Amino acid sequence: MKKLITFLFAFLFILAPVWGQRGKTPDLDKRLQISIRTLTTNKNLEMQKTLRQETDINLLKVISWQEFLRLNEKAKERLLASTRLEAKALELQLKENPNMVLPQIEYKNSVPDYSHAFTHKYIFISENISHDTKSAPQEVINILKAARNARPNAKILLAQEFLSWTGESKDSLLKKPGQNSELYSSYPEVTQAADKLKIDQLALDDIIYMAYEKNIAVKNGKYIVWVTPQDKLPLLKYKGCDALYTRWASAYQFIGISPFGVLERNYQWARRIKAAEPHYDLILVYAGSGHLNNTYSNDLPTLLKCKDFAHIALFPTDPIDQAVEKDYETRFLKGEQYAITNDQQQNQEETRLQEQATRGTTFKQSLDQTKEEETHQSRENWKNKKLPLWFSLTKEEILQANPNYKTPNALKNYIDAHCTYKIILAEPRIEQEQKPEVCPAPKTMPIGPKHKSYI
Template identity: 85%
Template sequence: MKKLITFLFAFLFILAPVWGQRGKNADLDKRLQISIRTHKTNKDLEMQRILRQERDINQVISWQEFLRLNERAKERLLVSTRLEAQALELELKENPNVVVPQIKYKNSVPDYSHAFTHKYIFISEDISHDTKSAPQEVINILKAARKARPHAKILLAQEFLSWTGESKDSLLKKPGQNSKLYSNYPEVTQAADKLGIDQLALDDSPYYADDKNVFVKLGKFLVKVTPQDKLPLLSYTECDDPLYNRWDSAEQFIAISPCGVLERNYQWARRIKAVEPHYDLILVYAGSGHLSHTYSNDLPTLLKCQDFANIELMPTDSIDQAVEKDYETRFLKGEQYAITNNQQQYQEDTRLKEQATRDTTFKQSLDQMEAETYQSYENWKNKKLPLWYSLTQEDFLQANPNYKTPNALKNYIDAHCTYEIILAEPRVEQEQKPEVCPAPKTMPIGPKHKSYI
């Protein structure tokens, strides 16, 4: 005890002069504040430097080279699917009585508070974008996040905010800042601004063209498409400019191709990692194909997230019939030209999963869950409010007390909690800005393409 008292007195004696200086010397406080500000400025500058690099292009490739890379990506996806199915089969043999916990749908305003205790929240939107209910529910999630974490530094990183090729425009948008980033959902961007939430553009959509060729940015690649290339054409916009139509078609097919999804996910992960240390809460809003967290190239896996929440938005409000037809045409042409092979991949995935889960209690619980979802949907009364449920990791482990070695059942146990939100009508309506047909930036062929970014 005497030694402890002696140590404490010695410690206080050492610190006493410092305390005295802090009281007498205001200069020290100023120097400390300047040092902290300088450190923060240096971190901000380093973050902006990394983000600037993320706009750069390292290699120009031809359409044929892109197709070769795409074939490799398709093979990788099939291998991944088979490995996941094998892992699932082995795990169900090791845990023969595993079940999905019973769920109960609610027809009310979702309580998202459980999600906001984690660093990452992945908000996935069903594959058909352009519905009104999904972005409006994201606005409600942003409001709930700000209410739950009033003093937190919050970031919204989204697929639907993209860099347009303006060299001086930052990928990071601060609240109230003017920006030339393009927003597919301007109402979401405006809501984040009002709530003091920073935004990060994950995608790129610069319109590059010369007299004959168009160029599509894909991560670190720039894909050159000539008039001679066998490119399926679409008409997604009201623009009647043939050059823009070719660029838009090339961008659409590249974006949904296995290679495109992979390269975009790599890019998104790099951008998010560059800003990650600056934020307390990061919400990532993207299509469900990027956030399914089962394959090795999905975004949560690339970010190496250990503790996160999922919010899965499933809109049922019908999109414009013309837009729906465009989506259907894109998928059909993608398969016809062997760019996507969506149906083949889906059928293989379904077959392998059915084979792995056949005659198991896990499959029986999945079927029961599907039946409960259908019944809840049939009994849905107030369609101004969504149908929703939440499932936590604790719920899963409580229903499976003897569960061993979490591995293949990532959809059910990796996330700390998962919400499924079925939407019929947007809870708030806002006007969307009309689409504008942009003019192309001249993009000469040659090795100096970096100077045009």
């Protein structure tokens, strides 16, 4: 901060004589315009450089499956430490604010009003349950339309987990409206809607099928995890795919959902978004809820150091295909069995610590009341199933309900978010035809100074 202040004062000192001559020097405006254009060009070049580095596989570090497992154990410890820090902060806050309550929540069965969200720089849109529902992407399209209507002249960016780099070095991670691209979209309807609304899109994730003979490799953030046939890799079933693709896809899934994988992916997403940030007035980030919880050290809002954002949490209720549900269950069980994930332990620890911190408090009572009201609303009073149930909660409303609130920098999900939406979605308003899964041909591992020993 001191360096920034010093720089600003120096900048003002340099420009002071120029400002004093405004109107006296005919070429002044031209020089200022050139300076602005140069600054913009430099920022653009810096962004392009960062994004190009993100797609340069030769800059990645290759690690073995055993090294991945070792790093994953460290990430598990970090995740549990983060959970304990949150619980401790909550406990301290409730001691300082013994009468802390959540404001009265009013669920509405109507088209959500997102106008408050668009007053913030960042909007995080989290998708719960699974990534296979139809209602979630349809609501994201509604959010994009509302954003463009609210900010007709704004430069808007949609950064999403569901737009992925496929390993084509010629392809940019940043997609301009109407621009042809080899980026892979899990939700093509969202990508098409963004194009029509003149919204730029940024690919956050990677999906690159890399294999060499019997070995496979998975890109995860700044790492390539190299897996040999001798490694004890849990396998999932992929109908109609050969053994090599099945091994790669299984490794891709388990690495991606591991604590190490999620953290490294979040670091990658933060780098890409930060590179693009100066060029946009409004940034929407669409991803799974596991990336956007705003915990102490692991999630994207924290890594981006966001202070001005809204959070829109989508909760789809449309039925999940039984085969898809079985796949998720199998992945969960095998992840726990092979000690890659620790969801069960993490959830139990989180529940225990939260119960311990909130037991007997007015905050717990108000939280339980909110949950009861939500259950009642969703089962009894959901009259128009074509529209969602939703509520919004702003920072101002929380502080109004707690006028004596001290140190409003904890309870991150309620205070720091400034504005939180919860949207319970019914079945989709527009049906999309399910596309059959295609097993792609593998890409050979790139030959470079850091990869020759693995080829």
